[in-house]
Amino acid sequence: MKWIFRTTITIAFSIIASSAAKAQEPSYIQYVNPYIGSADHGHVFVGANVPNGLVQLGPSQIAQTWDRFNGWDWCSGYNYISEEILGFTHTHLSGTGIGDLNDILILPANGSPHLHPAPFNQMDKGYGSKISKANEKVEAGYYKVLLEDYDILAELTASERVGYHKYTFNKKDNPHLLIDLGFRMNWDTPTDTYLKWVDDHTIIGYRFSKGWANDQKVYFAIKSNTKFDNIDFYNDSTAVKGYRVAQGKSIKAIVTLNPAKPVELKVGLSPVSTTNALQNIEAEIPDWDFAKATQKAQKKWNDVLKKIDFQADDNTKTIFYTALYHSYFAPTLFSDVNGDYMGTDKQVYNDKTHQQYTVFSLWDTYRALHPLMTILEEQKSKNFVKSMLNIYQQQGKLPVWHLWANETNTMVGLPAIPVVADAMLKGLIDKQDLELAYEAIKTTAMGYEHGLDFVTKLTYIPIENMSNESVAWALEYAIADFGAYQAAKFLNKQEDAAYFEKRYKLYKHYYDAEVGHFVGRHANGTFRRPFDPFYAEHRNNDYCEGNAWQYTWLVPQDVQGLIDLMGGDRKFVEKLDEFINLPEQLDNASPDISGMIGQYAQGNEPNHHVPYLYAYAGAPWKGAELVHKTMTKYFTNDPAGLCGNDDVGQMSAWYVFSAVGIYPANPMDGKYVFGSPLMQQATFNLPNGKTFSIKTKNNGPKNIYINKVKLNGKNYPYSYITHELIMQGGELEFEMSAKPNKKFAADKTFRP
Amino acid sequence: MKWIFRTTITIAFSIIASSAAKAQEPSYIQYVNPYIGSADHGHVFVGANVPNGLVQLGPSQIAQTWDRFNGWDWCSGYNYISEEILGFTHTHLSGTGIGDLNDILILPANGSPHLHPAPFNQMDKGYGSKISKANEKVEAGYYKVLLEDYDILAELTASERVGYHKYTFNKKDNPHLLIDLGFRMNWDTPTDTYLKWVDDHTIIGYRFSKGWANDQKVYFAIKSNTKFDNIDFYNDSTAVKGYRVAQGKSIKAIVTLNPAKPVELKVGLSPVSTTNALQNIEAEIPDWDFAKATQKAQKKWNDVLKKIDFQADDNTKTIFYTALYHSYFAPTLFSDVNGDYMGTDKQVYNDKTHQQYTVFSLWDTYRALHPLMTILEEQKSKNFVKSMLNIYQQQGKLPVWHLWANETNTMVGLPAIPVVADAMLKGLIDKQDLELAYEAIKTTAMGYEHGLDFVTKLTYIPIENMSNESVAWALEYAIADFGAYQAAKFLNKQEDAAYFEKRYKLYKHYYDAEVGHFVGRHANGTFRRPFDPFYAEHRNNDYCEGNAWQYTWLVPQDVQGLIDLMGGDRKFVEKLDEFINLPEQLDNASPDISGMIGQYAQGNEPNHHVPYLYAYAGAPWKGAELVHKTMTKYFTNDPAGLCGNDDVGQMSAWYVFSAVGIYPANPMDGKYVFGSPLMQQATFNLPNGKTFSIKTKNNGPKNIYINKVKLNGKNYPYSYITHELIMQGGELEFEMSAKPNKKFAADKTFRP
Known part of the structure; x- marks a missing residue:
């Protein structure tokens, strides 16, 4: 078409x-x-x-x-x-x-x-x-x-x-x-x-x-x-x-x-x-x-x-602004003008001090949409989190996929925790709500459903307990646990922090060194066999809308740990290379898996951070290649211009970030990893009244690599920038080149 | 037991x-x-x-x-x-x-x-x-x-x-x-x-x-x-x-x-x-x-x-006060202390100016319970009616049988209309609500369901249209239509009054002179044959929880019209006598029909006014016999002391009235017909601060007939008293005797 x-x-x-x-x-x-x-x-x-x-x-x-x-x-x-x-x-x-x-x-x-x-x-x-x-x-x-x-x-x-x-x-x-x-x-x-x-x-x-x-x-x-x-x-x-x-x-x-x-x-x-x-x-x-x-x-x-003034050719601008537009389709307002809203506990609340929101597609949006809003929308971000805390008080746990006062419990993991933790770290939760927010995180993390009772006991979820999707649940739990860890640290709850630190590393239990992937495990400790890393039948493997190849990267909260697991930077980068160069083969695929580059699937969320993982191993230029190829191949000014479900704006928010050259690969550490910007300049008009500009030099369709970076006129050797630096306002300059500068941020000091 | x-x-x-x-x-x-x-x-x-x-x-x-x-x-x-x-x-x-x-x-x-x-x-x-x-x-x-x-x-x-x-x-x-x-x-x-x-x-x-x-x-x-x-x-x-x-x-x-x-x-x-x-x-x-x-x-x-100080032997007092107690079990309060209540349209209303009520069993309670409350409870009665008007606004018609913000549409007719009309005539609707009340009555009366479309066209409901219960529906409609007529007259809506006057007389269409009963009619005008006046199968005859014998008296709104239909006072009284002296035979009876005296069934509502019909034909002493027999036989100080369902207080309210010697046979004309009081004295402590006492002279188990009556010390030849006279306060004295005074209120002038 x-x-x-x-x-x-x-x-x-x-x-x-x-x-x-x-x-x-x-x-x-x-x-x-x-x-x-x-x-x-x-x-x-x-x-x-x-x-x-x-x-x-x-x-x-x-x-x-x-x-x-x-x-x-x-x-x-x-x-x-x-x-x-x-x-x-x-x-x-x-x-x-x-x-x-x-x-x-x-x-x-x-x-x-x-x-x-x-x-x-x-x-x-x-x-x-x-x-x-x-x-x-x-x-x-x-x-x-x-x-x-x-x-x-x-x-x-x-x-x-x-x-x-x-x-x-x-x-x-x-x-x-x-x-x-x-x-x-x-x-x-x-x-x-x-x-x-x-x-x-x-x-x-x-x-x-x-x-x-x-x-x-x-x-x-x-x-x-x-x-x-x-x-x-x-x-x-x-x-x-x-x-x-x-x-x-x-x-x-x-x-x-x-x-x-x-x-x-x-x-x-x-x-x-x-x-x-x-x-x-x-x-x-x-x-x-x-x-x-x-x-x-x-x-x-x-x-x-206008919160992002994005300068590029009209076609790219159209793709960009449409993505930004789609990033604002949800969460949607759920309070009436008089402050009334319907609670998840089926009763009417009146709260004139905040606005309640609904349509929380959190398994999707915790990755990029909510981080984007922490930059663009201070008050809305506060309201989103306050809404989630209200939902917690009404239903006993933080939302999973919330729709018009109903918990649909759709998708895996505890995806509100990263959003709440990130908001806490970024100062988007009012003081009087901090303890409630922590209570919400901890209570939610200490549940029993879907194998969580194994996680609370610091062990893996055996496939005898959960015949499908156990790896997906476990990896998402570990991501949420990093949020709980960050929140506990932030509030100086040291015992809890130590506990959740263990939990966010539980992903290691699933690493099957023999095959080099995360694989479902039996109660007796052995991994599931036979094993097919391409097998992707919907709701019928150890993953969720993906296969072993796609899920093996799902450790944004501890990329160094994953690198170590795989045998160091070189092996990690080689494996990433292999991943994106494999045939686009999927065995019995879920239709959610789309937008393929090798086995990399831009069309679904679990891979959204993958291009930015290269930076963690000191090879951001390889990430630039992948992200540039993804943006230009799979985001077009066309009715079929999205390669998969927009997922209530997450796919679009991924593009908004990636097009300006940064991405919150770990959405709970306040870092935005550099990729490959598409514009001449993008100026963020921040809610605090300041502006943060990202300029590019020598940018062009072939000049996709970051050669060097300046922040406020000074040389900036890092392959990421922090939330704090963005919110202070200033100017980031990417000097682009057609050939990769393989030394840029190769050193461990400068990696995210 | x-x-x-x-x-x-x-x-x-x-x-x-x-x-x-x-x-x-x-x-x-x-x-x-x-x-x-x-x-x-x-x-x-x-x-x-x-x-x-x-x-x-x-x-x-x-x-x-x-x-x-x-x-x-x-x-x-x-x-x-x-x-x-x-x-x-x-x-x-x-x-x-x-x-x-x-x-x-x-x-x-x-x-x-x-x-x-x-x-x-x-x-x-x-x-x-x-x-x-x-x-x-x-x-x-x-x-x-x-x-x-x-x-x-x-x-x-x-x-x-x-x-x-x-x-x-x-x-x-x-x-x-x-x-x-x-x-x-x-x-x-x-x-x-x-x-x-x-x-x-x-x-x-x-x-x-x-x-x-x-x-x-x-x-x-x-x-x-x-x-x-x-x-x-x-x-x-x-x-x-x-x-x-x-x-x-x-x-x-x-x-x-x-x-x-x-x-x-x-x-x-x-x-x-x-x-x-x-x-x-x-x-x-x-x-x-x-x-x-x-x-x-x-x-x-x-x-x-204490609103009725009732002096009698302990056993009778116990039956009486228990009946009064049961008369206060419903309608039940439905507003919270802050004025919130749930509307029938599934939304929360706040109204601090009145209290909303629910549990309206109107087919039962329009007959005696609501009239009783118009004497004892001014504010509550106002709130009951206001609640019904709110329900009308929410559901488009007055309630039928309302239960916790749900219209159950149980039983036949339009039983809210008598209550609203009676309240209007008795000054229990605030001025600003009078037009709304009339709109509610008229809109409800002009509906299409359950044969009402025939009634609006001033004709009978053929059994081709309604195979069961058509007579019951029609007779109840005619009762409600008298309420509409009274309300239209009260508000000086003469055209409407003339129209509803025709409607409240539509019952005559069902009178089958050949058998002397109200009988279902075919579209071609013939009556249903074969005809068995005793046949009473539940939901499978032309009546509702009753047979032809029981329904033939259901014209409280136009008793003179019924007397005329039956051929005058004598034939009317003879037929009533026959009714209560028939065998207690019921063919395939509904279990709701109970408390039999001949074919008179005290255990269900359609007969509740029957003992008082004698007064309309100038023979109140015969009614005294029936009501006395009913009260003493079927109301006892015993767990089985009610002869049928209490019907949310209607059975009890019947007793409260009957025991003090008066009854609102037509609950929309402000008249209370005399029966046979059981007490020495009953003093009503009225909400307006006045008292109305009913004293008896020579009362006793055998002195069941009213010999003569005094009101405020003066001879009172009528066999009924009006609401107005009661609410003015004063003293009514029944002189009782063991032999009937057949001249008392025999004259047309003194009948209700």
């Missing part, structure tokens, strides 16, 4: 995005191409939202017969290949490998009302319309499409908690709106839905559902600029007559109206109540001014994108 | 109930025998509560293998015949024919902990203990029992929202508490439960369940006077280790402790949050003083019982 419609988009910007220009600021949103990652397995959300907004208002399409290999690519509700739209829904996931949300479907329509979505390729058999890409326009904070079957132009924008629809009926033939609370996609099924026709211009309701989130509750309010002439309610296909309230598993409404001008709807969401949803509308979008709302949304995007 | 343990109870009062005496008020609670109605089909709650309190803390027992005819008699959780207790639960239903609640089971125990309830008659196979009636003590607001298997004395008392437990461990052998959120009885099944060990003395949690209430949510907090040494959590039988929070379908906790003195627990409930549950404890029972809490509870009971 080729991305051939850039012209259309550019024209769009000249009309709509001009608002950002008016503010006399550089416009960064012109470099956002929301289609990147919307084809193939990228699974990104396409539609209108604002940074970290709860509302992600966009089209939901027909997932062509659900199975893992077809419907999977509609996890977000949208795939670039579809040219059919069922309606517009207010919540989406972006880049996940499991589908949920797509709540509160609204569709403007003409003609005879339908109550059920059309099947694929048979749009006359149900509701929904054909569209064409030529008539679709996507920007940060704005979405537009012509619903051809109805001849209705639909435009969408959003604020944090409100979706704003504008429907221009080019023809009027029984014009109506369909509200379908029964609409479902992917894993999701509605359990209880409710609509109330409050007055001529107001509808409220809720939609509760069971899916990936076991018990998801969305309350909403719809305000219309156009009078409702009548509303007919249905439960599934059955008319619900006589009352202005309908409640059931699958409530729908056909709202008839006679628009004299475009129909505008403001749809407020709340995790708590319709009252709050109405208040959210009033607070965020009080006016009926769609253009102004769009401008506000795009200003919000520009305000976060 | 005979009630042979009155002695024990009397002794109990001398110790515990003395608190009421201390206040230098007459003690009425000594005349409460909570066992009345606890055997057979009475289904009353036995345990500790306060008037209209949310918490009803009492034992839950083993419903011996559930089927309609065995387990049915444990609908409340308790039956007098059981001498086994599984634990103490905090919510119960009283007198219903469907079982639910019994939430949050706590059991103090010794020995090896059990996680599952013992089966019937095998107490060693699970948790629970044998008890003996000799060691059980029940009073208003207090419950005590010796758990013999554990040698633990358990005492219970309550406030509105808090249950207070006191456990004296006579022996200590691994003393522990079991908290079983998975415990279920009857229709109920837990769907999601949660426990959090907050600190050494505090546990919080919730229990959500599906049962009669489709989605019931109870939040709670437990405060203990004794330190918890350890808590082990389980989900069903599986240990949940490592965390202090457990969540799942069936969470249980074994709390080990080492009591130096009796263990006391205060358990606060909330429909909204654990935070509110804690606040409810703090507000209602701040101290650790079980005796004081008991005194407070009993004072609250005395304060409502």
Whole structure:
């Protein structure tokens, strides 16, 4: 698939995005191409939202017969290949490998009302319309499409908690709106839905559902600029007559109206109540001014994108700013404007002192997205951690994969611990919460589930106890344990620090010297045989979405320990070389493993730090080669421009870091390891008011190696920089060359 | 079964109930025998509560293998015949024919902990203990029992929202508490439960369940006077280790402790949050003083019982005050102390201006319980109606049978309308709510469900449309329509009044002159044949829990119309005579039909007004015979002292009215029809500060007829009194005689 419609988009910007220009600021949103990652397995959300907004208002399409290999690519509700739209829904996931949300479907329509979505390729058999890409326009904070079957132009924008629809009926033939609370996609099924026709211009309701989130509750309010002439309610296909309230598993409404001008709807969401949803509308979008709302949304995007002024060719800038844009899709705000939010313990909390967030895809995002936010977003980062501590208090352990007040327990390890520990070390936890944060880390680390009871006893998890994924769990536990170790050290809890130091080294138990990989172990101490380092069947080996080759590098917390295990720098580097030069063979592969360079899989998270491991062995130039090749091969300005799931922004955050030449290989030690920058200059406008610039000299497509580095004008021999130095502001200069300077940071003193 | 343990109870009062005496008020609670109605089909709650309190803390027992005819008699959780207790639960239903609640089971125990309830008659196979009636003590607001298997004395008392437990461990052998959120009885099944060990003395949690209430949510907090040494959590039988929070379908906790003195627990409930549950404890029972809490509870009971000072022999007083006590078991408070409550639309509301109530068994209680409360409880009555209006706003129609924020839609008709209309006429709806109240009545009356679409078109419901119960629905609709008519008239909505006047007379369509009964009609106008006026199969005739004989009188709103239909006074009275003199034959009877005098069934609601119908035909003396016979035959001071389900107080409220000699035969016209008083004197201490006394002269077991009546010393020729006259205060005197005065109120002028 080729991305051939850039012209259309550019024209769009000249009309709509001009608002950002008016503010006399550089416009960064012109470099956002929301289609990147919307084809193939990228699974990104396409539609209108604002940074970290709860509302992600966009089209939901027909997932062509659900199975893992077809419907999977509609996890977000949208795939670039579809040219059919069922309606517009207010919540989406972006880049996940499991589908949920797509709540509160609204569709403007003409003609005879339908109550059920059309099947694929048979749009006359149900509701929904054909569209064409030529008539679709996507920007940060704005979405537009012509619903051809109805001849209705639909435009969408959003604020944090409100979706704003504008429907221009080019023809009027029984014009109506369909509200379908029964609409479902992917894993999701509605359990209880409710609509109330409050007055001529107001509808409220809720939609509760069971899916990936076991018990998801969305309350909403719809305000219309156009009078409702009548509303007919249905439960599934059955008319619900006589009352202005309908409640059931699958409530729908056909709202008839006679628009004299475009129909505008403001749809407020709340995790708590319709009252709050109405208040959210009033607070965020009080006016009926769609253009102004769009401008506000795009200003919000520009305000976060400008936090990194990235100078490069337009194509690279587009890939970069789209990655930065995607880095702000989650976590999403979960507090109402009045401070109410829904706890994981199914009760409403009110806290005006912080904002609660949800959609924590932590196994992905602890690696780069959260570290990126510790640089760009002080207050948000604090709120993310405070949200996790609240979740800890409600569910007894830190979140794993949290979705709308539900712990989904998806993926392996204890991935909140690195985030909390990193925040602690970086001063992003308020003093009064430090002990609570430590309690949360320790309690979580001292659990019993999934082999953790072996870890607490300082031993390995035998495959008799855990027939699949034991190595993945153990390696992730060891990473989290380094976080616990860092936190204990930080708070001067020496006994605990000594204990967790042992734990973060438990990975060594799995190193099978005979094969040179981490391998599952029997209770009697022997390693699993037969052993195939390429074997990668989903949920059916000792790893998780990977094979032995991919997992053998998963010790970011103790790279020196891993180097030692493998026999020193040379052998370590040789093995890395072998890894990236092996055939791209995968035996019975999980579809999550993609973006291959040899056995290196950029398309999934466990390898994200691998290019930066070379620096630990004194060969950062080899890492530069790998990271440069990965960035240029697997990140393109194209709907298929992501090589795997965006994973709620982690893949994009990896690119944001890598493109500016640094990466938090160990996301709990405050170091960012150098790679191979793609830009001329990247200036970080830090939340403390300072700026930190990364300049490059002699950079170019072939000059991918760092020849030497200056910090604030002085020679800087290290292959990493610290968080502290970045936050102090200043200027880092990479002098690039086409040939590697193999001496740069080769010495142990200068390695990360 | 005979009630042979009155002695024990009397002794109990001398110790515990003395608190009421201390206040230098007459003690009425000594005349409460909570066992009345606890055997057979009475289904009353036995345990500790306060008037209209949310918490009803009492034992839950083993419903011996559930089927309609065995387990049915444990609908409340308790039956007098059981001498086994599984634990103490905090919510119960009283007198219903469907079982639910019994939430949050706590059991103090010794020995090896059990996680599952013992089966019937095998107490060693699970948790629970044998008890003996000799060691059980029940009073208003207090419950005590010796758990013999554990040698633990358990005492219970309550406030509105808090249950207070006191456990004296006579022996200590691994003393522990079991908290079983998975415990279920009857229709109920837990769907999601949660426990959090907050600190050494505090546990919080919730229990959500599906049962009669489709989605019931109870939040709670437990405060203990004794330190918890350890808590082990389980989900069903599986240990949940490592965390202090457990969540799942069936969470249980074994709390080990080492009591130096009796263990006391205060358990606060909330429909909204654990935070509110804690606040409810703090507000209602701040101290650790079980005796004081008991005194407070009993004072609250005395304060409502004293609203009618009823002078009669002790046995009659006991039946009377127990009936008055049972009249205060519901509706139950549903607002937290801070004004929060859970709406039927699944969201939390805060309203400090009124108190929300739940447990509205309206098909039962519109007949006598709500009218009784309009005399005794001005503020509560206002709150009941305001609660119903809130429910209307949330669910689009007035409640039918409302249970913990769930509309169960149980029974037939629109039984909230009479209550709202009666309240409107009696000045119990605030001015600013009058239009809302009318809107609620009219919207509810204009619905489409259950044949209502025929009624709105002023025609009958054909049996082709409703194969069962069409007559029952139609007659109840006509009753509600009289309420709508009264409300429209009150608000001077003349067009509506004319329309609803037609509707309340639609009952005439069902009168089959050939058989002299109301009979289901075909669409073509013919009546159902074959016809058997005795046929009474449950949910399988044109009636509802009754037969044609029983339903033929169900026109309280237009008795004169019914008399006319039957051919005048004489034929009407003859038919009533025939009715009560028929054999007590029932063909395929519903178990709800009981308490027979001929075909008159006191044990179910549709006949409750029948004895008073004689007065409408000028023969109140015949009604006196029937009501006297019913009261003395079917209301006894005995566990089996109710002849059918108490129906959340309706059966008891019938007795309260009938025993003082008046009854609201048409509960929407402000008239109370005279019957046959049982007392020497009954003084109503009215909420407006006035008193209304009903005195009798020459009353006695044989002097059951009203010979003549005086009101405030003057001759009073009417066979009814109005609400207005009662509320003005004054004195009504019934002169009784052994022979009927057939002239009394025989004249049309003096009939109701």
